[in-house]
Amino acid sequence: QGTRVGFYSRSCPRAESIVQSAVRSGFNSNPTVAPGLLRMHFHDCFVQGCDGSILTNGDDAEKMAGPNRLLRGYEVIDDAKTQLEAACPGVVSCADILALAARDAVVLSGGPGWPVPTGRRDGRVSLASDASNLPGFTDSIDVQKQKFAAKGLNTQDLVTLVGGHTIGTSACQFFRYRLYNFNSTTGADPSIDTAFLPQLRSLCPEDGDSSKRVGLDDRSENRFDNSFFANLRNGRGILESDQKLWTDDSTKTFVQRFLGIRGLLGLTFSAEFGKSMVKMSNIEVKALFGTHFHQNTFFSLFFSTTHSLLK
Ligand code: HEM
Ligand SMILES: [Ca+2]
Numbered sequence: 001q002g003t004r005v006g007f008y009s010r011s012c013p014r015a016e017s018i019v020q021s022a023v024r025s026g027f028n029s030n031p032t033v034a035p036g037l038l039r040m041h042f043h044d045c046f047v048q049g050c051d052g053s054i055l056t057n058g059d060d061a062e063k064m065a066g067p068n069r070l071l072r073g074y075e076v077i078d079d080a081k082t083q084l085e086a087a088c089p090g091v092v093s094c095a096d097i098l099a100l101a102a103r104d105a106v107v108l109s110g111g112p113g114w115p116v117p118t119g120r121r122d123g124r125v126s127l128a129s130d131a132s133n134l135p136g137f138t139d140s141i142d143v144q145k146q147k148f149a150a151k152g153l154n155t156q157d158l159v160t161l162v163g164g165h166t167i168g169t170s171a172c173q174f175f176r177y178r179l180y181n182f183n184s185t186t187g188a189d190p191s192i193d194t195a196f197l198p199q200l201r202s203l204c205p206e207d208g209d210s211s212k213r214v215g216l217d218d219r220s221e222n223r224f225d226n227s228f229f230a231n232l233r234n235g236r237g238i239l240e241s242d243q244k245l246w247t248d249d250s251t252k253t254f255v256q257r258f259l260g261i262r263g264l265l266g267l268t269f270s271a272e273f274g275k276s277m278v279k280m281s282n283i284e285v286k287a288l289f290g291t292h293f294h295q296n297t298f299f300s301l302f303f304s305t306t307h308s309l310l311k
């Protein structure tokens with residue numbers, strides 16, 4: 001794929017620990033940067049590949065697009081970049097900082113760690129109009145699957161990665177329409193647990209503040225755990241797109257497997273999450289000479305040569 005674990009082990013040996021300490025100190029002063037950084041990496045990878053394009057400033061840059069406007073944690077990436085430039089000027093890409101920071105954010109939230117392949121090049125293109133690749137909260141399962149498949153991610157990756165909603169929050173604006181006048185018979189989206197509905201309505205009143213935030217994983221928004229999937233089973237998903245993972249048979253099986261439903265081959269969320277994250281973080285990785293093949297060839301030649309020279 002053009003990336004490999006330990007890419008900076010010679011050129012900037014402290015790279016990973018510098019990112020980790022920046023994420024930790026950002027998290028200590030504001031824990032919401034953890035979900036923020038995980039989501040930022042996802043939004044980077046789905047637009048122009050994992051190339052740091054989400055970080056570019058400008059009136060028409062990606063970060064100005066609707067789905068990106070509420071991203072959080074930019075200050076943590078800036079802090080890590082500043083420290084890395086002091087330690088190893090011009091070596092570590094912003095795309096790699098995002099990939100490492102997403103992993104570190106999951107670990108700080110009590111989730112799994114995984115080795116992050118590095119060696120991404122930063123891109124130069126960042127256009128708000130490209131953000132239409134990103135999945136939307138009203139997307140059907142078919143559309144969600146198509147958008148993930150377009151990035152080389154299968155149905156299991158979709159369910160696993162959306163499991164990232166085990167941490168973090170959503171503004172009322174993205175799901176309030178499910179609570180009032182959703183359809184003429186019941187008033188609310190019928191897939192919402194009837195015991196949960198009054199709670200959601202009091203958190204997001206019909207004429208209330210649309211920027212008010214509600215945990216995506218009810219009662220476990222700070223903990224990277226399995227609870228998100230149990231909430232889907234119980235009709236307690238917050239986003240329409242999340243709750244549909246339970247109504248559609250093709251995705252429901254994976255939710256059930258994460259829940260360890262009897263008769264189905266079990267899947268361990270923490271282990272699968274790391275694997276799917278590595279796949280996601282290799283989306284359209286920029287190569288030095290235009291193709292992945294060339295980049296791989298270049299690096300393996302380069303490293304085997306330097307290695308034998310150093311021996
Ligand atoms: C069908 C796919 C997805 C849709 C439609 C979707 C949509 C959303 C929406 C609408 C929010 C609320 C944003 C806000 O109010 O600030 C959100 C939050 C979040 N998303 Fe997703 N998402 C998807 C997949 C993913 C994936 C693959 C990841 C990571 C692997 C992810 C990680 C997060 C996190 C961590 C938050 C909380 C952000 C925070 O607290 O600041 N999402 N998502
Ligand atoms: Ca990108």
Ligand SMILES: [Ca+2]
Nearest residue numbers: 166217220223
């Ligand atoms: Ca959780």
